[in-house]
Amino acid sequence: MWIRPVAALALVVAAPGFAQGQAAAPVAAPSSAPSPAQIVAAAPAADWVAIAADQLLVMDLAPGRDRAARRVVIQLLPAPWSQGWVGNIRKLAAAHWWDGTAINRVQDGYVVQWGDPFAEDKARARALPAGLQSVPQSAYTLAAGAAPRLEGPRLTDGIYAASGRFYQGWPIAAGSGASPETWPVHCYGTVGVGRDMPPDSGTGAELYAVIGDAPRQLDRNIAVVGRVISGMEWLSSLPRGKGEMGFYRQGKERTPIVRVRLGSEVPGLPMWQYLSTSSDSFARYVDARANRRDPFYIRPAGGVDICNAPVPIRPKP
Amino acid sequence: MWIRPVAALALVVAAPGFAQGQAAAPVAAPSSAPSPAQIVAAAPAADWVAIAADQLLVMDLAPGRDRAARRVVIQLLPAPWSQGWVGNIRKLAAAHWWDGTAINRVQDGYVVQWGDPFAEDKARARALPAGLQSVPQSAYTLAAGAAPRLEGPRLTDGIYAASGRFYQGWPIAAGSGASPETWPVHCYGTVGVGRDMPPDSGTGAELYAVIGDAPRQLDRNIAVVGRVISGMEWLSSLPRGKGEMGFYRQGKERTPIVRVRLGSEVPGLPMWQYLSTSSDSFARYVDARANRRDPFYIRPAGGVDICNAPVPIRPKP
Numbered sequence: 302m303w304i305r306p307v308a309a310l311a312l313v314v315a316a317p318g319f320a321q322g323q324a325a326a327p328v329a330a331p332s333s334a335p336s337p338a339q340i341v342a343a344a345p346a347a348d349w350v351a352i353a354a355d356q357l358l359v360m361d362l363a364p365g366r367d368r369a370a371r372r373v374v375i376q377l378l379p380a381p382w383s384q385g386w387v388g389n390i391r392k393l394a395a396a397h398w399w400d401g402t403a404i405n406r407v408q409d410g411y412v413v414q415w416g417d418p419f420a421e422d423k424a425r426a427r428a429l430p431a432g433l434q435s436v437p438q439s440a441y442t443l444a445a446g447a448a449p450r451l452e453g454p455r456l457t458d459g460i461y462a463a464s465g466r467f468y469q470g471w472p473i474a475a476g477s478g479a480s481p482e483t484w485p486v487h488c489y490g491t492v493g494v495g496r497d498m499p500p501d502s503g504t505g506a507e508l509y510a511v512i513g514d515a516p517r518q519l520d521r522n523i524a525v526v527g528r529v530i531s532g533m534e535w536l537s538s539l540p541r542g543k544g545e546m547g548f549y550r551q552g553k554e555r556t557p558i559v560r561v562r563l564g565s566e567v568p569g570l571p572m573w574q575y576l577s578t579s580s581d582s583f584a585r586y587v588d589a590r591a592n593r594r595d596p597f598y599i600r601p602a603g604g605v606d607i608c609n610a611p612v613p614i615r616p617k618p
Numbered sequence: 619m620w621i622r623p624v625a626a627l628a629l630v631v632a633a634p635g636f637a638q639g640q641a642a643a644p645v646a647a648p649s650s651a652p653s654p655a656q657i658v659a660a661a662p663a664a665d666w667v668a669i670a671a672d673q674l675l676v677m678d679l680a681p682g683r684d685r686a687a688r689r690v691v692i693q694l695l696p697a698p699w700s701q702g703w704v705g706n707i708r709k710l711a712a713a714h715w716w717d718g719t720a721i722n723r724v725q726d727g728y729v730v731q732w733g734d735p736f737a738e739d740k741a742r743a744r745a746l747p748a749g750l751q752s753v754p755q756s757a758y759t760l761a762a763g764a765a766p767r768l769e770g771p772r773l774t775d776g777i778y779a780a781s782g783r784f785y786q787g788w789p790i791a792a793g794s795g796a797s798p799e800t801w802p803v804h805c806y807g808t809v810g811v812g813r814d815m816p817p818d819s820g821t822g823a824e825l826y827a828v829i830g831d832a833p834r835q836l837d838r839n840i841a842v843v844g845r846v847i848s849g850m851e852w853l854s855s856l857p858r859g860k861g862e863m864g865f866y867r868q869g870k871e872r873t874p875i876v877r878v879r880l881g882s883e884v885p886g887l888p889m890w891q892y893l894s895t896s897s898d899s900f901a902r903y904v905d906a907r908a909n910r911r912d913p914f915y916i917r918p919a920g921g922v923d924i925c926n927a928p929v930p931i932r933p934k935p
Contacts, residue, residue, distance in 0.1 A: 460923050515832075541851040590835070609833070609834065
């Protein structure tokens with residue numbers, strides 16, 4: 302029995318970072334059917350893909366009152382989407398540009414945002430490193446002809462896109478038409494590039510992470526560049542800002558960022574891996590997310606939205 | 619200009635508790651178009667409906683380290699959905715049953731859960747008040763014939779239901795067919811009834827609030843009984859539990875609940891009001907959530923899911 306005593310009153314087992322899928326009819330099912338988490342746990346080692354250290358951005362926040370270390374690990378979006386901004390982020394990390402910056406905004410149910418608190422004050426703003434690109438609005442999407450072939454289960458995603466699929470472990474939406482646009486989507490934990498009004502004004506120095514319901518209205522309006530794969534709780538549990546849009550009103554409320562480094566620069570960093578989105582295990586996981594047949598459920602939904610089928614990620618066993 | 623200096627790098631203005639809609643084509647629009655928040659701010663007083671104090675559940679948590687009061691205000695779901703459980707919750711509050719219980723579980727991106735920490739230990743469990751109902755599984759939904767007429771914009775909600783509409787300020791999903799089922803949906807901030815495996819095992823003594831992406835797979839599987847309308851940040855920013863499913867491992871990690879009362883028992887409680895979901899203002903708000911034409915946006919989504927169009931709620935001005 303996978304429900305522990307006190308947990309029995311507790312809804313569903315849902316391993317962190319997981320969620321649901323698409324497929325069969327919503328019928329009640331044998332109580333021996335595996336849960337999504339059980340399918341993931343049973344996936345063979347060959348279905349897991351290592352995440353290279355140079356694809357990671359490691360952000361160390363100043364310790365909280367309990368003195369515990371607060372490390373947030375972000376996986377950067379792979380080519381070919383958003384690579385202009387991702388390249389800027391690599392340069393900013395290499396320059397140690399974020400060291401001494403802060404988390405400046407926490408808006409409940411929406412985003413946590415970090416960067417230079419004085420970015421808007423010319424006299425105090427931190428200079429950006431040389432060589433950052435100005436990335437055009439057109440880079441928010443890629444024509445299907447310019448994008449690699451998507452893989453894994455095809456989700457309906459009917460409201461925000463014609464369909465949703467996956468690429469190397471990432472959820473990607475696709476529009477309709479003969480050669481539709483494709484774009485990375487905003488889900489819980491997604492990291493994106495804050496910008497001013499001009500669509501090309503975001504460099505990557507100002508970043509945010511989603512801490513609420515998937516804000517899909519941001520898709521194709523802001524650049525998605527990554528996702529939090531470890532330490533999400535250090536962002537999502539921060540005190541909310543009381544200023545407009547969740548900005549902190551006082552400097553002392555901000556959480557200092559001690560350092561941000563590319564994973565390849567961090568000695569002793571653990572390895573992570575994702576469940577291959579072209580694997581049979583992943584297809585079964587998504588199907589089980591869409592049609593919960595494990596014992597707690599009585600009415601499988603018969604579908605799942607792409608943000609509710611998060612790609613399983615785990616530390617390398 | 620509604621973007622303040624430091625906020626300029628900050629994505630969108632989204633008033634707390636708001637989100638988006640459905641309707642016109644996704645075309646770029648004049649930069650003078652109002653934002654959803656501006657539409658709400660301009661709604662006439664007649665479009666706002668008072669929430670009666672006896673529809674509120676007021677939960678006072680023990681103060682945190684900064685000694686600040688932590689009050690969470692929950693609006694209970696109106697008849698006719700889930701009223702067996704809502705009736706139990708009224709009895710539990712009248713009996714002051716939750717006083718001295720605790721928040722026992724915080725699972726990142728999913729739920730915060732509270733109730734008797736010793737519910738599973740017969741020797742220590744707190745006795746329930748007399749007269750609680752055992753509510754059957756069938757009460758998770760209502761046939762359209764048994765439900766009042768829904769109102770407001772009709773959203774597609776294509777993955778989890780045939781459509782989504784509203785009733786007296788609440789999002790309600792509807793299935794397909796001649797007399798479809800209707801049910802209240804799980805969104806960010808939704809409050810529901812924890813249960814054990816048997817679908818009728820939840821009394822209302824064990825409650826949870828959603829703190830992540832809308833877990834729509836829970837619809838029709840657990841009873842929705844309310845939503846947090848004030849103090850959501852006191853739940854969503856709690857430290858995450860390190861045990862299975864986010865349960866705290868040690869008793870001292872739990873947040874004590876000082877008291878829970880019906881709003882009608884709380885002296886001096888402020889009043890809240892919701893934007894009538896049958897009003898023209900609400901229809902325009904939802905349309906603007908679905909088709910962002912305010913200056914920040916370059917690509918309106920052309921649609922919105924029901925959890926991304928949260929009904930505006932505000933303190934009575």
